[in-house]
Amino acid sequence: MEPIIQCKNLTHYYGKRLIYKDLNFSVPQGRILGLLGKNGTGKTTTINILSGYLQPQAGECKIFGEDITKMSPIMRKEIGLLIEGHVQYQFMNLQEIERFYAAFYLGKWKKEAYYALLEKLKVAPKQRISRMSCGQRSQVALGLILAQDPSLLILDDFSLGLDPGYRRLFVDYLREYATAENKTVFLTSHIIQDMERLVDDCILMDYGKILLQMPVDELLQTIRRYTMHIPEQQGIPQIAHHSLYHPNVLGNTLEFFSFLSLKEVQQELTKQNYYFTHLKAEKVGLEDAFIGLTGKY
């Protein structure tokens, strides 16, 4: 089946600063994909390109098989967009904003979905959006997307400004909706724990490139944090870079992340006559895996 999102050879610069070059990825239907990366790796740039608000310098992106630079209104009907910071029209109240959007999605608009979510907020229908907290606004934005009932949801940093309660509410609601309705979701967040609860697949971005794209389960099953004791001033072992991520020596402990098995790491180190004791492999969560693969700096 044709993927819902397909980007080929995306290249973008801001001035002379390269954001990424020849970026390729695709998102199959019915999957929730999280784009993870440190600040400045191009997450928002990618979201802007996908939502048609940035012209990449090279490459092409297709959504539902249609070139996004020529996105038709019919195609936009099928894309729910959440802007960073849960931006909505501040000058409207809850009732007005629902009435406004409903006119654009006649025959498809699910008013009940919006009001069902708002009921949890215990706010009056005439409450102005500008007088709501960021958490409440996030529910308004989500409610409007649910009412729109799009096939694809693009969410830019959905956890920005939300306290843990609202984050959990947002994640649980979204997860349940996307799974039940077989929706495709493409999202970014700077809070990785939320992603772990929510996403099926992840793309890890490093400066200028994609580090990996794989299902989160597979990533967490295969990535390991290795620690071992080494003599002082022994330095870092020279294992091929792609097998060993961000080795870090603290005192006499060496730590790194790798997709190699314990046995393979042992063999590699022994082959190099690298002295170590207390070699330990640990499974890690998504946040540790992210830091392990992209580095702390």
Added chain:
Amino acid sequence: MIQALFYKEWIKTRWFLLVALLTIIGVTGYCILRVYRAGELNGMDHLWLVMLTRGVTFVELLQYLPLAIGGLLALVQFVPEMQKSCLKLTLHLPHSALATTYSMLLWGTLFLTLCFCISSGLLYGYLHTVFTTELWQQSLFTTFPWFLAGYMAYFLTSAICLEPTWKRRIGYCMMSLVLLHLFFLNHTAQAYNPLLPFLILLTLLTATFPWLSVLRFKAGCQD
């Protein structure tokens, strides 16, 4: 969909519309009152003479009001759109971006037309009862370039608000000052009559500028 877009513009601008309408009615009313009082004190014959010999129009107070209303209306409409890039929401609606932009501009243009028609209507309603055709036309035609300046201020301020980069915003501001200055070069009554077709064309041309800003916004232009 246009109705829904008008609904959004109504929510944004309703208080401003009320204030602008009351202001233009108030100032036009004051101009009429001045004619009435001057007529009562000096006699209508004297007013006719003054208008013919000195080119007095009694509507000078209206000179910069359309300009101010046009500029402020654009700010009221488009500053909220640019706050936190709200315009992305508007342009993401399942409606052509061009039609969406010009529906919003149409709202403003219709309101300005309403204001200017009310003002002209009030002036005509009174002046044609006390002056000859040539004299009331002298007053009304003198206001036309000012009203055109109101439309142009509206389009140019909209373009400035919608423009995503500060560099070009500053450029647009400077260009706006020059273009709008054209409407206020000569204060003689009906001085602009021969130039009206040119000024109308120029105003229509500036109506395309907001769309250029929207295109640049959509292309992700940044400083």
